Amino acid sequence: MAGLGYIIFFLPMIVMNESKFARFHANQILLLLIPEVAITFVGTILSTMLMASFSFGLAGIISFIMVAISIAIGVVAIMNMIAAFRGEAKRVPFIGHITIIKNSNDMF
Template identity: 40%
Template sequence: MVEQQAQQAQQPQQPAAPQGSQSDAEKNKIMAIVGYILPILFFIPLISDAKNSPFAKFHANQQLDLLLAAIAVNVVGSIIPVLGWFIILPVGSIALIVIAIMGIINASKGEMKKLPLIGGYELIK
């Protein structure tokens, strides 16, 4: 018994994971994914139990960025005749769908990666 305790004391301790990082991501994956499917629902993690989760808050911010980019693409594409209807709207919409899929993949993996092109804006503090 004493020998086992001595061996355990000699073994190096594993460093602790950052507080709440992996378990936080596991608990809030669904909340993080919901807003990428329908960006208008970005606020759901902010009013639910996940409001104190850095993971859910990060993805809610990315979803808000995605929503604002979608609004901008639709407004600009609708205002500019012909060029907007046949180039800006289709290309912009496809790009936003690809970016949303990237967000879903990041959230499902438990990663906090910023979305390309639009993810650099931190609107939710």
């Protein structure tokens, strides 16, 4: 269930709420989902504003950076999904220590 949570993020919390392993991965999933949503939201607004002001080159650069960051987040999500299917508890690089879901980092 923890591995499938990287596809449907709330699945581990609904199906296996008492599992420390599922809670850990649900927390890691949220740590990936929140920046992805924020980057998409801010990047889209910035690109739209720049295109409206006819700064197509700068809008293209912003869009490229947004896509590159999204791909990096996707790669980390896939790596963590594979680790979850193997039964490993891997933290997301740089931000994996942050706790959003209560008692989710009790594994370490």
